[in-house]
Amino acid sequence: MSVMLTGGSGFLGSHLSKYLRSIGTPVYTPIRGSGLRNPHQSDFFLEDLSELTTAMLADMKISVFIHCAGVAHEKSNAAEIYNEVNTKLTKLLAERCVQAGVKRFIFISSVGVNGCSNNYPFEARDLAAPYDAYTESKYKAERHLRNVSQGTSMDFVIIRPPLIYGPNAPGNFLKLVQLAKSPIPKPIGSIINKRSFVSVDNLSDFISLCMTHPSAGNETFLISDGCDLSTSEFLIKISKTLGKPPLLMPFPVPILKGIACLIGKQDIVEKLNVNLTVDIKKNKELLGWVPKVSVDDALKSALKQK
Known part of the structure; x- marks a missing residue:
């Protein structure tokens, strides 16, 4: 063959x-x-x-x-x-x-x-x-x-x-890796979704x-x-694999969406939040x-x- x-x-x-x-x-x-x-x-x-x-x-x-x-x-x-x-x-x-x-x-x-x-x-x-x-x-x-x-x-x-x-995956996985490496707290700890x-x-x-x-x-x-994992669960696994603290911060999702809308990032929050x-x-x-x-x-x- x-x-x-x-x-x-x-x-x-x-x-x-x-x-x-x-x-x-x-x-x-x-x-x-x-x-x-x-x-x-x-x-x-x-x-x-x-x-x-x-x-x-x-x-x-x-x-x-x-x-x-x-x-x-x-x-x-x-x-x-x-x-x-x-x-x-x-x-x-x-x-x-x-x-x-x-x-x-x-x-x-x-x-x-x-x-x-x-x-x-x-x-x-x-x-x-x-x-x-x-x-x-x-x-x-x-x-x-x-x-x-x-x-x-x-x-x-x-x-x-x-x-x-x-290894060397581009796109959204790379963005998640970069986010996991960031020392800044991530306000997505309250996002509860499921993704494959x-x-x-x-x-x-x-x-x-x-x-x-x-x-x-x-x-x-x-x-x-x-x-299937939530976005937060997947990010936690990435962080732990990298030996980094996840630094996920609970934050009300409606308020997060509102802030994202004000700064023109609503699409990103929507993608993080959906199943x-x-x-x-x-x-x-x-x-x-x-x-x-x-x-x-x-x-x-x-x-x-x-």
Whole structure:
């Protein structure tokens, strides 16, 4: 089995390629010229993923295509960029995979396709509710993938992760790490919510299983560590792993929201306060998968160089 992985120079892709190679899986990774300092012998250079042709896929005898590449957090022309990269490029690659005889296309989407918050854990069978340009672009890509693969010999697997954390993780996890390091008291001790997280180790293990499991074909999965935590609980775990005092201060949430509104930070407080959890029982019942790495162990691995 030969695997092609996009996004190999990104956070998830770099960890996933290392994991797959560690278990003996041949992985081809298209990267830009400056994407990696020490490219693997099976990495190859492309200026743009649209240059990945059907002939190239066929010549490499790719049987599984894992699409991790994408863009997020764009500030200018966001909707246009999301549509071009997350939606149209996914459709183009799926079409070429079908033509090249690829057997399975694994697409890394986003839990945001299900919505931005919930009172009960999201399930994979729930109706989609994308809420911004980014999540809409991911949902459109999912629909294109289903349509392109229908009636062909290629099946698909869609995986919607929540916040992914691990060594050198960017984005919101990095912000939480920076907050944990800060010596300033944090007025979020009264926030009581529940959120799902997934370590890059557990996600890589799950993707590996989805590459070959016959029951994974044409299915959508949500993924997490199976241990939902409040924002405060997660920050406390990060702080303890770093050897720092959490310094969480109880503060009435309505007043905190009011102050945040006055200084233009209401979005940040809202994100800290809402619930966003997922149900992963489908993963266990259909694929026999359970998370192998605990949150505490995953944080030790993620923060050992911090």
